[in-house]
Amino acid sequence: MDFGLKNKIAVVAAASRGLGRAAARQLALEGATVVICARRKKEINRTACEIQEETGSVVVSVRADVTKPKDVRELVSQARRRFGTVHVLVVNAGGPPAGEMLALTDKDWQKAHELTLMSMVRLTRAVLPMMVRQEWGRIITINSIVAKQPVNELLLSAAIRPGIGGLVKVLANQYAKYNITINTVCPGHIRTQRQEELARFRAEARRISIERYFAETAAAIPAGRLGRPEEIGSVVAFLASEQAAYINGVNLLVDGSAAKGVH
Numbered sequence: 001m002d003f004g005l006k007n008k009i010a011v012v013a014a015a016s017r018g019l020g021r022a023a024a025r026q027l028a029l030e031g032a033t034v035v036i037c038a039r040r041k042k043e044i045n046r047t048a049c050e051i052q053e054e055t056g057s058v059v060v061s062v063r064a065d066v067t068k069p070k071d072v073r074e075l076v077s078q079a080r081r082r083f084g085t086v087h088v089l090v091v092n093a094g095g096p097p098a099g100e101m102l103a104l105t106d107k108d109w110q111k112a113h114e115l116t117l118m119s120m121v122r123l124t125r126a127v128l129p130m131m132v133r134q135e136w137g138r139i140i141t142i143n144s145i146v147a148k149q150p151v152n153e154l155l156l157s158a159a160i161r162p163g164i165g166g167l168v169k170v171l172a173n174q175y176a177k178y179n180i181t182i183n184t185v186c187p188g189h190i191r192t193q194r195q196e197e198l199a200r201f202r203a204e205a206r207r208i209s210i211e212r213y214f215a216e217t218a219a220a221i222p223a224g225r226l227g228r229p230e231e232i233g234s235v236v237a238f239l240a241s242e243q244a245a246y247i248n249g250v251n252l253l254v255d256g257s258a259a260k261g262v263h
């Protein structure tokens with residue numbers, strides 16, 4: 001199936017590895033020109049080269065921290081200066097740290113708010129005028145299963161991620177008339193560096209080995225395994241496609257049925 005992304009310009013935030021990288025790679029495989037960012041210059045440059053070499057699509061790297069308003073503006077301006085516009089935005093960032101209520105400080109809460117919510121607000125605000133003008137746009141935010149089913153030690157995530165789901169629905173209502181769709185993908189347990197770090201934290205807390213933690217996690221997921229980053233990348237590419245034009249305001253679980261309940 002041709003996803004209709006060949007002449008499209010995509011910006012993918014936080015994409016030197018993990019889910020952002022997988023989304024950027026899949027969009028590039030579909031023929032989109034992709035602008036990616038992360039905080040570490042060497043890593044994001046290397047990832048851009050790797051994806052460009054593999055896919056043959058143009059991939060541009062920008063060093064940017066999505067918690068910094070100036071960096072967000074510069075990321076989107078670079079895409080606009082070089083390619084004229086942005087058609088697809090993938091909002092992503094590192095996850096907020098795990099922690100207990102009595103250990104988390106105001107600063108931790110403010111940092112998580114900037115990282116998870118305000119990065120989405122600022123990136124979206126920067127691209128929406130272009131999308132409205134061209135009457136075409138796709139915004140896909142990498143959210144989390146935690147938006148649907150809180151996890152005790154991911155307090156910061158549990159407090160902020162459901163709000164992103166609410167914001168996405170309101171924006172979808174307001175911008176659908178411009179042929180813009182705004183959705184989130186809510187990954188379950190996907191094997192990335194972030195997942196390895198969480199696994200270490202949880203395994204240590206329970207005094208079990210990391211291998212045992214992963215075996216138990218896989219056994220608790222109906223699919224019987226953790227997900228692969230490319231399984232998120234392909235959902236992002238589909239949501240960015242022409243074919244997904246009528247999917248709007250959705251918070252889509254991609255979790256091997258890990259979340260309990262009807263969502």
Ligand SMILES: NC(=O)c1ccc[n+]([C@@H]2O[C@H](COP(=O)([O-])OP(=O)(O)OC[C@H]3O[C@@H](n4cnc5c(N)ncnc54)[C@H](OP(=O)(O)O)[C@@H]3O)[C@@H](O)[C@H]2O)c1
Nearest residue numbers: 014016017018019038039040065066094095144190192194
């Ligand atoms: N993996 C999962 O199972 C899972 C499940 C649910 C939700 N999520 C969420 O999905 C998101 C991505 O997770 P992941 O597993 O792909 O994480 P990851 O493997 O740790 O990768 C994070 C990526 O984001 C970049 N990044 C981090 N902070 C940034 C910032 N402030 N500005 C710009 N780039 C930044 C990192 O590069 P630099 O360090 O160089 O900036 C890296 O490229 C997180 O919000 C996570 O909570 C993941």
